[in-house]
Amino acid sequence: MPATAEKRKLLVVGAGASGLPSLRHALSYENVDVTCFEGTGDVGGLWKYKPEETDLSSVMKSTVINTSKEMTAYSDFPPESRMANFMHNTEMYRYLCNYADHHQLHKYIKFHHKVNSIVRNSDYEKTGKWKVNYTDDKGATHEDVFDGILLCSGHHTTPNWPAKFTDQDKFEGRIIHSHSYKDHRGYEDKVVVVVGIGNSGGDVAVELSRIAKQVYLVTRRGTWIFNRIFDYGVPVDLVLNRKFLFNLRAMVPQWIGDSVIEHKLNYRFDHKAYGLKPEHRVFGAHPTVNDELPNRIACGTVRIKPNISKFTQNGILFEDGSKIEHVDEVVMSTGFSFEFNLVENGELIKVKDNQVDLYKYMLPVELADHNTLAVIGLVQPFGSIMPLSEMQARVFLEEFSGKKVVPTKTQMQNDIKNKRDAMAKRYVSSRRHTIQVDYVDYIEELAELIGCNVNIWELVKTDPYLAYKVLFGPMVPYIFRLNGPKKWAHARQAILDVDERVLQATCDKAFDLDNLRRTCQIIGEFIEDNRNFLQSRKLLHLDLDDRRIRAWHDVSWCDRIPRQSFDYLSKFFKNVEALVLTVNKLDEETSEFLIRHARKNNFRFEQLRLFHSFTASHETIARLLQFAHCRTVNFEAVQSNLKAEHLSFPGYKNLRSICFEMDDSLEPEDFQRIFELENCVNFIFHGCDNIDQTFVQTIFEKFSKSLKRIEAIRITANKNINFDTILANNPNLSMVQNAVWKLENPSYEKAIITVRRNAFHFFMAFEVNDKRIEDILYKIPIIE
Ligand SMILES: NC(=O)C1=CN([C@@H]2O[C@H](COP(=O)(O)OP(=O)(O)OC[C@H]3O[C@@H](n4cnc5c(N)ncnc54)[C@H](OP(=O)(O)O)[C@@H]3O)[C@@H](O)[C@H]2O)C=CC1
Numbered sequence: 011m012p013a014t015a016e017k018r019k020l021l022v023v024g025a026g027a028s029g030l031p032s033l034r035h036a037l038s039y040e041n042v043d044v045t046c047f048e049g050t051g052d053v054g055g056l057w058k059y060k061p062e063e064t065d066l067s068s069v070m071k072s073t074v075i076n077t078s079k080e081m082t083a084y085s086d087f088p089p090e091s092r093m094a095n096f097m098h099n100t101e102m103y104r105y106l107c108n109y110a111d112h113h114q115l116h117k118y119i120k121f122h123h124k125v126n127s128i129v130r131n132s133d134y135e136k137t138g139k140w141k142v143n144y145t146d147d148k149g150a151t152h153e154d155v156f157d158g159i160l161l162c163s164g165h166h167t168t169p170n171w172p173a174k175f176t177d178q179d180k181f182e183g184r185i186i187h188s189h190s191y192k193d194h195r196g197y198e199d200k201v202v203v204v205v206g207i208g209n210s211g212g213d214v215a216v217e218l219s220r221i222a223k224q225v226y227l228v229t230r231r232g233t234w235i236f237n238r239i240f241d242y243g244v245p246v247d248l249v250l251n252r253k254f255l256f257n258l259r260a261m262v263p264q265w266i267g268d269s270v271i272e273h274k275l276n277y278r279f280d281h282k283a284y285g286l287k288p289e290h291r292v293f294g295a296h297p298t299v300n301d302e303l304p305n306r307i308a309c310g311t312v313r314i315k316p317n318i319s320k321f322t323q324n325g326i327l328f329e330d331g332s333k334i335e336h337v338d339e340v341v342m343s344t345g346f347s348f349e350f351n352l353v354e355n356g357e358l359i360k361v362k363d364n365q366v367d368l369y370k371y372m373l374p375v376e377l378a379d380h381n382t383l384a385v386i387g388l389v390q391p392f393g394s395i396m397p398l399s400e401m402q403a404r405v406f407l408e409e410f411s412g413k414k415v416v417p418t419k420t421q422m423q424n425d426i427k428n429k430r431d432a433m434a435k436r437y438v439s440s441r442r443h444t445i446q447v448d449y450v451d452y453i454e455e456l457a458e459l460i461g462c463n464v465n466i467w468e469l470v471k472t473d474p475y476l477a478y479k480v481l482f483g484p485m486v487p488y489i490f491r492l493n494g495p496k497k498w499a500h501a502r503q504a505i506l507d508v509d510e511r512v513l514q515a516t517c518d519k520a521f522d523l524d525n526l527r528r529t530c531q532i533i534g535e536f537i538e539d540n541r542n543f544l545q546s547r548k549l550l551h552l553d554l555d556d557r558r559i560r561a562w563h564d565v566s567w568c569d570r571i572p573r574q575s576f577d578y579l580s581k582f583f584k585n586v587e588a589l590v591l592t593v594n595k596l597d598e599e600t601s602e603f604l605i606r607h608a609r610k611n612n613f614r615f616e617q618l619r620l621f622h623s624f625t626a627s628h629e630t631i632a633r634l635l636q637f638a639h640c641r642t643v644n645f646e647a648v649q650s651n652l653k654a655e656h657l658s659f660p661g662y663k664n665l666r667s668i669c670f671e672m673d674d675s676l677e678p679e680d681f682q683r684i685f686e687l688e689n690c691v692n693f694i695f696h697g698c699d700n701i702d703q704t705f706v707q708t709i710f711e712k713f714s715k716s717l718k719r720i721e722a723i724r725i726t727a728n729k730n731i732n733f734d735t736i737l738a739n740n741p742n743l744s745m746v747q748n749a750v751w752k753l754e755n756p757s758y759e760k761a762i763i764t765v766r767r768n769a770f771h772f773f774m775a776f777e778v779n780d781k782r783i784e785d786i787l788y789k790i791p792i793i794e
Pocket residue numbers: 073074075076077166172173188205206207208209210211213229230231296317343344345346390440442
C-alpha cells in the first residue's frame with residue numbers, strides 16, 4: 011500500500027471495547043480519516059448492561075470482569091488507582107466512557123448507524139476499497155465507499171444452542187441461554203440446572219446458589235478453576251502473564267508448567283474431590299475463573315453433574331444414570347457463535363463451528379494484496395482481550411497508513427496453519443478453542459510486527475530498573491508504548507506505578523514504611539546531587555499530599571498527610587527552602603509536626619496554601635505561620651471559618667497577603683477587620699460565586715482608595731454580576747480567562763517535578779525556562 015498524502019477513509023464498525031481503541035489510534039494518524047458506526051446509542055458494547063431481552067451482547071447485571079484492571083487497560087489509559095482490581099461491569103463501562111471522553115472520541119462516532127452490508131468496491135482490485143451499505147439514525151439507507159474497514163462488533167452476541175438433548179421438547183420447565191440471563195430474579199426457590207462450566211456457567215451457578223432451592227452445574231469434562239486472586243491477594247493475571255515466565259515456559263516442556271499450576275490449583279481445593287478434575291491439562295482449555303464455586307460446592311448449594319442424557323417432562327437424567335425428578339429452570343451456558351455475514355454474505359470470512367482462517371485472527375488471507383479489512387478482538391486469550399484488540403488495531407493502522415508490516419500471503423498462510431496445529435496439539439478439540447491465544451505471546455507477536463516490542467537487553471543498558479520491571483513484572487499494555495510507533499511519554503511511569511494502583515484499589519492507606527525510608531534516602535540523594543542547583547533556584551512550590559498529583563492543575567481530591575511520612579518530610583525539610591507549602595486537609599497533628607520543624611530546622615516557606623477543609627485550629631495555623639516566617643496564607647477551596655478575633659494571633663498579624671473564600675463563613679465585619687490588617691496588603695478572593703454586584707463594587711472602591719492590592723478575584727459561576735459594568739468602572743482591571751480578574755499578578759511560569767512513591771508524592775515546582783530543569787526532570791529518581 012503506497013504511503014499517500016491523501017487521507018484514507020476508515021470505517022470502524024462498533025464502539026465497544028475493540029472499537030474505541032481502534033478509533034483512538036486511527037485518530038493519531040494524519041493520513042487517516044476515521045468514522046465509527048455504532049448501532050446503539052452508546053459506547054461500551056458488551057460492557058453496557060442491557061436489562062431487557064436483546065439480540066445485542068450484554069453482561070449480566072452482576073458480572074465482574076475476570077481479568078485485572080492493569081492487564082485490561084488500554085496502553086495509554088491506566089485505570090484510576092481506586093478502581094477495583096477486578097471491575098464490576100458498571101465500572102468497566104465507566105472506564106470505557108472515560109477513555110472515550112479523554113480522547114474525545116464521541117465526535118467521530120455516529121450512533122444508531124447500522125451497517126447492513128460490506129462488499130468489495132468495483133475498483134477493489136486496484137484500490138482495496140469497500141462499499142458499505144448502512145442505515146443512519148433517521149432510518150435512511152446509504153452507500154458509502156471506504157478505504158478500510160475495522161470490524162469491531164464482538165463475538166459474544168450469538169448464543170450457541172447445543173444440539174437438542176433427547177426429549178428436550180417434552181420438558182415443561184423453562185430453558186434459556188445464558189445470553190438472556192440477566193439476574194437472579196425469578197429463580198428464587200427454584201431447582202436450576204446450569205449447563206456448561208465456562209465463565210458464564212460458573213457465574214450463573216454461583217449467583218443462583220444463594221437464592222435457588224438447588225443448583226446443578228453440568229459439565230461434560232470438568233475444568234480447572236482459577237481464583238481471581240493468587241497468593242498474597244495479587245491478581246492472578248499479574249502473576250502469570252509475565253515475560254520472564256513465558257520465556258521460561260518456552261524453554262521447559264509444557265507438562266512442567268502445567269504440573270506446577272495444577273498443583274497450585276489443587277492446593278486451593280482438590281479438583282478431584284470436588285468432581286471437577288478434567289482429563290485435559292490446565293492450559294488445555296479456556297480457563298474458568300471463579301472465586302466462589304468451590305465454596306458453593308462445599309456448601310452443597312451447587313452440585314456438579316455430568317452431561318445430560320435425557321430430559322423428562324419435569325426432570326433430567328444424566329449420563330452417570332443419576333436423575334433429578336423436578337427441575338424448574340435450565341440455563342444453557344454453552345457459549346457463543348460468531349459469523350461475518352455482514353461482509354459479502356459471509357462468503358469472504360467463512361466460519362464453520364467457530365473455525366476461521368484469519369492471519370493473527372484478524373486479516374483474511376484473500377485480501378493480502380491490500381489488507382484493508384480486519385476483524386478486531388476476535389481472540390480468546392488467557393488474559394484480557396482489550397489490550398490485544400488495541401494492538402491489533404495498531405498493526406492494522408500501521409499497514410493502512412502506508413507501512414508494510416504484514417508479511418506475504420504465503421507467510422500469512424503458514425502462520426495460520428502453525429497456529430491451528432499448535433492449538434489442536436494443546437487444546438481440547440472443541441468449538442470453544444478456535445481463537446485461543448496466550449496473552450503474552452500474542453501481544454508480543456503483534457508488537458514485533460510494528461516494532462514496539464521491548465528489546466530487554468537494550469533497555470538493561472539504558473534503564474536497568476525499567477528493564478527489570480518489564481522482564482519480571484506483569485506484562486502491562488503500557489510496555490508497548492515505550493518504543494516504536496506512537497510512543498507514549500508517560501508509559502514508563504505508568505509501568506512503574508502499576509503496583510501502587512493495584513494496592514490502592516484495595517487499601518486506601520497502604521503505606522509501606524520501608525518504602526518510605528527508601529524514598530527519604532533517594533530524595534536525599536537527589537537533593538544532595540543537585541544541591542547547587544537547588545540553592546540557586548528557590549523551590550517555588552512544595553505540595554504535601556498522599557494522593558496522585560498528575561498535573562499542576564489537577565489537584566482535585568486530596569487527603570491528609572499520612573503520619574508515616576513525617577520522617578520522610580523531616581529529611582526533606584532540612585534541605586529545601588520552599589516558596590509555597592500546600593497542605594491538604596491540614597490537621598492539628600500535622601500542624602504541630604510542621605511547627606516543630608519550622609522551629610528546629612529553620613524550615614521556611616513563604617506561602618501556606620490550605621487545600622480542602624482543614625481541621626487545624628486558627629490558633630495553631632497562626633503559630634505555624636509565625637514560626638515558618640510565612641507571610642502569605644491561602645485558604646483555598648475550604649471553609650476557612652476565619653473570624654475577626656483570629657486576627658490578633660501573631661501569625662496572622664504579620665501577614666502580607668491573604669487569599670480566602672468569599673462564599674464561606676466570612677461576615678462583612680470580619681472582612682472589614684481583615685482589610686484593616688496593617689501589614690496585609692495583597693488580597694486574593696476566591697469562589698466569589700454568591701456575592702453580589704454591590705459587594706464586588708464596594709471591594710473595588712475600597713481597594714482603589716487604599717494602598718492595598720487585589721491580586722486576583724476568581725468568580726466562576728456568578729449570575730448576579732455584570733462583568734462589563736465592573737470592568738468599565740475599573741480601568742486597571744482586566745479579565746483573564748474563565749472569570750479570573752487580575753489587577754496585577756506576577757506570572758511565574760512553572761516547571762513541575764513530581765517525585766512519587768507508593769501512595770505518597772512530592773510535588774515541586776521551580777522557576778523555569780531553564781534547560782537544567784529538563785535535565786533534572788529526566789534524571790529525577792522514580793520511586794516505587
Ligand atoms: N466474568 C467474566 O469476565 C466473564 C467472561 N466470559 C467470557 O466470555 C466468553 C464466553 O464464555 P461462556 O459463555 O462461558 O462460553 P464458553 O464457550 O467459554 O463455555 C461454554 C461451556 O458450555 C459447555 N458446552 C457447550 N456445548 C455443550 C453441550 N452440547 N453439552 C454440554 N456442555 C456444553 C462447554 O463445555 P466443553 O468445554 O465441554 O465444550 C463449556 O463448558 C469466554 O471468553 C469467557 O471467558 C463469560 C462470562 C463471564
